Amino acid sequence: MDVRRSSNALERADDAIVAGRAMDGDVAAFAVLVRRYTPMMRAYTHRMLNASADVDDIVQEAFVTAWQRLPELDDPAKVKSWLMRIVSRRAVDRLRATRPAVDIDDLEQPAPSHASPSRVAEAKAEVQALGAALNELPEGQRECWVLREIGGYSYDEIAEELDIPVSTARGLLARARKYIIVRMEEWR
Structure with a gap:
């Protein structure tokens, strides 16, 4: 019963507390952040990648990066924007990787x-x-x-x-x- 009460309290806690505990290595606190921000990060990535099948992979990669870089988070209260920057960079990286590369020298366009x-x-x-x-x-x-x-x-x-x-x-x-x-x- 104590574990459930502690878990509920963590779910209701604000970002600064949850992120602070996650920064201290609390896996349960990080899981709260994952549950809290996965829908928003998925929606954002879905829009960025035009409904690509890579959405879940990118969000998962973003959370792995976030877990590894939690000590770099300056302000635990700003964890939401920090997570969104990470997932945004991951999505942009994926877009760049899938975009066909065209050599500028291959394009010969006359001036209008x-x-x-x-x-x-x-x-x-x-x-x-x-x-x-x-x-x-x-x-x-x-x-x-x-x-x-x-x-x-x-x-x-x-x-x-x-x-x-x-x-x-x-x-x-x-x-x-x-x-x-x-x-x-x-x-x-």
């Missing part, structure tokens, strides 16, 4: 076309040409175009912003677009 030096230079020249075309527009047309095409304003918002009728905003924008299309024809 939008990032090639010639495309970058072309894009800069196109932006400069657009800037020059916008500078050639009358001020009202330029303001309408910028508010609509860059700012995403509606016709009503443009009219309100520039304090002009909506019909005027539409006309200015139409003329600006026509000029930009003609001026930027070579960039199509």
